Amino acid sequence: MPELPEVETTRRKIEPLLKGRVIERIEHDAPHKYRNTEAAHGKRIKALTRRGKYLLLQLASADAEGDVPHELELIVHLGMTGGFRLEQGKHTRVTLHTDDGVLHFDDSRRFGKWAVVDPGEYASMPTLAAMGPEPLEEAFTEAAFVKAAATCGAVKVWLLSQKPVSGVGNIYADESLWLARIHPAQTKLNPAEAGRLYHAIREVMQGAVNAGGSSLGNGVGNYRQHDGLSGLFQHQHHAYGRENQPCERCGTEIRKIVLGQRGTHFCPQCQKLRE
Template structure:
């Protein structure tokens, strides 16, 4: 599933294609999955931002005579296999057509999604009642809002740390890949509960470092299947070349040489080093 680094890379790549352009048409055949997209037609894309794993197009009226003068947001969740392309394909689910620009050139973007888990919705800005994960999402990991003190405090009362991270509540955008990589770097078992302050400090630093490196590398592209993440022009991310544990089951840990283990935690495949990331028993309230 595309996580923050992949979604941020997508945002950076397609923003120049969308900013300032007027949406001429949105075509699809699944109104239950792509809700109220018709409301975006005739609107100008004023900007393109990201929140966690969500893309957010800011839509403004294209002219002062618009029937509805209010701004809107076009929310996109890529799901497990979604991504934008410059050409249509076998798994194109949504076609976004833009009006010609000043040079007379039109533009189309195609949302491909083999497994059909991606979603879109056009809403009033901040109206996320139908998107509870987005509404309750924690701070961005690379922003000033993500503070070490708050994270360490919350981690002291957390249950199993990996599912806690995947909930998106302590920090946004961390999914399966980057949870495993951050926990390995911080030397914390994915099922560890009630992190000590020292563990919380290490994990905070690891999340920020791993996310920054992954964004710089353009995210992770795994395998060669049609549903694997690629940038809109087909270019692969490169962070998979830096994975220490994710997808490395049976390979030696880069830190200690012990074979990496894959298990299932909260129904998610989970990779860790059994030596570097030993599970520590703690009595209730023990966080020293």
């Protein structure tokens, strides 16, 4: 957490607060985690976009007018527990001051990262630099996905690499594989399996975006938006977090295993491992 649906919801929620505003200063006490942020001081936020699980704030000179190219990008990765808040809290790590107000970045587990870079210069962020197509855009094609899946290793680990498709993390990999009836450890998907998974990913991700993402548990790291609202897609989970509960398709108990060092949920009846 958060994955693409949570990051996209975050982008949509904070865009009205930040787009067009001038960054006066960015305060934090961890320059190794929030790199080169002083370069953003005095810059205007032209746009807020997203790539996979990353937020990209496009910055230009404060006095720039019209559709001028952006000069810098402020990249924000929310990590496991990062999120924006209107009020400062005990887990606030970064405070963003603009000419219109203040927005705080909270991160209880401290895995979030910020960096100001030249546009497209992602060499220091290899995952972002090598990321696959967006699952809900035309660039994510069934033909290319089916071809790549024919030689993949364990399919869930492959999805989590972000190379075949961007933004699919632990939750939505489990949900997509359940919907496609594919075992998470299956390798070398045949065309029928890969086709089912392609459509399952698109369906799951669109549903999660529409629901504002998933909010899990009640702890300080529970995903929620700057206005305190939680996501609702957790009420539509069929696999993730449902260990020992009956599969909603066949009634078999959902199992949990560790795959690629990640907890993985699946139905042993509906998602059999093919020889």
